[in-house]
Amino acid sequence: MHNVENINELRRKCTLCTHESSKEERLLHFQEVHDVKIETVELAFINFEAFDEWKNRTEKETKSKFIVRRGATSLKNGRKKNIILSVTALVFTYPKADWGILRHKEGTEFERQHIATKIASKIPFDEILDEIRDSVTDSKLDRIHLLTKKDLYNIENCFNIGSNAIKHKDDGTSVDACEMESKNDSCILFFKPQGVTSAMYPELKSDDFVLEIMNDAQCEMLKKYVSLICIDGTHGINGYDFQLLTLQTLDDMRQGFPCSFFISNQTDHFVLQIFFAKIKEKVGEICPTVFMSDMAESFFNAWSNTFQSKPKH
Secondary structure, eight states: OOOOSOGGGOOEEOSSSSOEEOHHHHHHHHHHHSOOEEEEOOOOOSSHHHHHHHHHHHHHHHTOOOOOSSOOEEOTTSOEEOOOOOOEEEEOOOOSSOTTTTTTTTOOHHHHHHHHHHHHTTOOHHHHHHHHHHTOBTTBOOGGGGOOHHHHHHHHHHTTOSSSSOOOSSHHHHHHHHHHHTTTOSSEEEEEOTTSOOSSOTTSOTTOOEEEEOOHHHHHHHHHOOSEEEEEEEOOSSTTOOEEEEEEEEOTTSOEEEEEEEEESOOSHHHHHHHHHHHHHHHOOOOOSEEEOOSOHHHHHHHHHHSSOOOBO
16 A cells, blocks of 8 residues: 555664664664563464463463554454454563563453452452452562552443443533533532533633532532632643642641532633632632632632632732
């Protein structure tokens, strides 16, 4: 199709240094420069179950993880072209605590399924971690022994066993459904999905997304502890490039307490005024002594245009 004589001429960086080479040159580079022994093995399996058993066993024994970077390819005739998995094993002379452990410490697929079963059985995370760490011996430390609670949450989300609800694969559909379920609830102060215009705020563009949440408990906390208001912004919470703004106050223990969440792709002065205006509709007029935010003046200006109080910024 593209008149390429040798597909291996595609040059990539070495995983151990910055040297660029083709596939054939890279294998030679591994041996000559990094003293890495290359062993290529061709295997045939009678079915997928036999392959899966071999893969799980090999991953555990070699503390590695095999990843298919490309799935089946759709052909023009509608059929699927299956992928032949080719694995080149690199045998390194490195200490037992190798750098490959930390990247995939959630374990093999069999181990992940075993852990998922325990999570689904409502076994506390601390008990699962204790059992895993008790299995460590003096002579053997596997990736699975380095698990943390964050890894267990990842497994829980991956197997979708965190709740009894069936989640939509598309986040936008999930939020729409949540908003519909909350018509009789007061926790959603304002919601504008992407792809529609707002009759209340026509200045918002069609592709703007705005979601503001405050439940009754958060409302009461804001009314009770209002001496200090803090606006905290968080970027990169998901793949949509939205920003999460959290309005916090100090509770009786002088700890930050989140009183409202605001998620949007825009954080300009107009959108911030929507944020504060909806809080005012819910809570009423509030008069903090101190208003904390980052250096951007848009937060404080939007607050001042919404509330009568002029706290110290």
